[in-house]
Amino acid sequence: MLHRLSLGLVLCILWLLLSGYFSSALLLGLGLASAAAVVFIAHRMDVIDHEGHPVHLGWRATIYLPWLLGEIVKANIDVAWRIIQPSMPIRPNMLRVKASQKSELGNVIYANSITLTPGTVTVELEDGLLGVHAITAEAAEEVLSGEMDRRVTAMEGHVETAGKKVE
Amino acid sequence: MALIADIVSWICLIAGSLFALIGAIGIIRLPDVFTRMHGAGIIDTMGAGLILVGLMVQAGLTMVTVKLLLILLFLMLTSPTTTHALARAALNGGVKPLLDKKNDGEDEPSKT
Numbered sequence: 001m002l003h004r005l006s007l008g009l010v011l012c013i014l015w016l017l018l019s020g021y022f023s024s025a026l027l028l029g030l031g032l033a034s035a036a037a038v039v040f041i042a043h044r045m046d047v048i049d050h051e052g053h054p055v056h057l058g059w060r061a062t063i064y065l066p067w068l069l070g071e072i073v074k075a076n077i078d079v080a081w082r083i084i085q086p087s088m089p090i091r092p093n094m095l096r097v098k099a100s101q102k103s104e105l106g107n108v109i110y111a112n113s114i115t116l117t118p119g120t121v122t123v124e125l126e127d128g129l130l131g132v133h134a135i136t137a138e139a140a141e142e143v144l145s146g147e148m149d150r151r152v153t154a155m156e157g158h159v160e161t162a163g164k165k166v167e
Numbered sequence: 168m169a170l171i172a173d174i175v176s177w178i179c180l181i182a183g184s185l186f187a188l189i190g191a192i193g194i195i196r197l198p199d200v201f202t203r204m205h206g207a208g209i210i211d212t213m214g215a216g217l218i219l220v221g222l223m224v225q226a227g228l229t230m231v232t233v234k235l236l237l238i239l240l241f242l243m244l245t246s247p248t249t250t251h252a253l254a255r256a257a258l259n260g261g262v263k264p265l266l267d268k269k270n271d272g273e274d275e276p277s278k279t
Contacts, residue, residue, distance in 0.1 A: 017233045076213040079205055080186060083193035091267045092202050115247035118208040121201065122247075123254040133254065133264055135205045 003048050004039055011035035060155040067151060072117055075142075079118040079135060091137050099128045100149055106156040113148055176224035183217030190214055199265040200257045204250055211246040215239075 015031040016022070042048050082089055099107045111122040111130055119139035124131030134140035142148075186209055193206025219239045226232045258264075 017230070018237075020230045072212050076186065076209055079193075080189045080209055080213070083189055083196060083206060083209075088196060090197070090202060092199075092265055093267050094264060111251065112244075112247040115208070115250050116212060116243065118205050118212060121204050121208070121254050122251055123201070123258050125251075131258075133201045133204075135202055 004043060007042065007048055008035055008039045011038055057155060057157075060157055064151055064155040068113055068116070068148075071148070075117045075119045075139065078138070082136065090135050092133065092135055093137065093140055094123075095132050095134065095140050095144065097130050097132060097143055097146070097149070099125075099130055100146075100153050101128070101156050102153075103156065106152060109155075110149060110152040113152065114143060117148075172224050172227070176221040179217045179221030179224065183214050183219075183221060186210070186217060187214030200262050201254060201264040204254060208246075208250060211242065211250070215242055 012032060012035045015035055019027070019031065021027045021031070039048075099110050101107050101110055107125060107128060107130075111125050114120050114122045114130070114132060117139075119135045120143055121133045122130055123133050132140070132143055134143060190206050190208075190210035190213075193209060194203050197203045197206050216239060219235050219242075223232045223235045226235065
């Protein structure tokens with residue numbers, strides 16, 4: 001139910017922001033009706049789940065995202081600096097790390113966070129085991145230290161156990 | 168106030184362009200498919216991100232900013248997915264990643 005409500009709310013807000021009509025009652029009503037129709041169809045099709053619309057992460061995401069943003073900026077500057085140096089000090093290597101998240105959603109958030117950070121790309125995700133390609137030894141160590149893993153798991157939180165794991 | 172906004176947005180735009188340029192140089196200079204992806208990652212995150220932030224400051228608190236914010240959001244969600252798909256396809260297609268050239272003495276690196 002939470003996901004249906006939040007989907008409807010997000011659709012309404014999105015409609016308002018993209019259309020920019022705030023005053024005409026007819027248009028607002030039609031917008032509301034279209035949002036309701038989408039929620040109804042999505043409900044009938046049974047495609048509303050905790051993966052497509054992870055509202056339950058809620059406020060924990062607001063702790064994780066700024067940290068991730070900071071990491072991205074740091075990694076960007078590091079990789080950019082390495083690229084423009086004439087000697088180009090890169091040491092590409094592959095490594096495997098374990099993802100400690102309980103759900104697939106958590107695994108995917110972790111894998112995408114790794115890929116989003118320049119210098120590391122997730123090339124494999126199999127049963128909670130990640131194959132990561134890193135461009136430098138430092139970037140590889142950053143992943144192996146497991147700080148990002150811990151933070152994603154913390155964001156996933158205990159609420160995730162309520163949403164059952166999809167096979 | 169408008170001057171400060173202009174300065175901030177131009178700093179963002181120029182820095183973003185610079186990162187996009189460095190990313191492009193990286194794509195040319197780096198030795199193989201997988202390392203080149205890291206160069207592309209710079210353009211995806213810092214390049215596009217800073218340019219969009221600069222444009223948002225230019226636009227102020229308007230509808231345009233909301234749309235730019237949505238572009239940024241979708242970019243941040245889709246770019247790692249495409250990068251991962253590309254890397255996975257390359258790996259499954261039999262491309263061997265070039266690993267630490269100091270150890271195995273590859274003569275591939277395209278040093279200028």
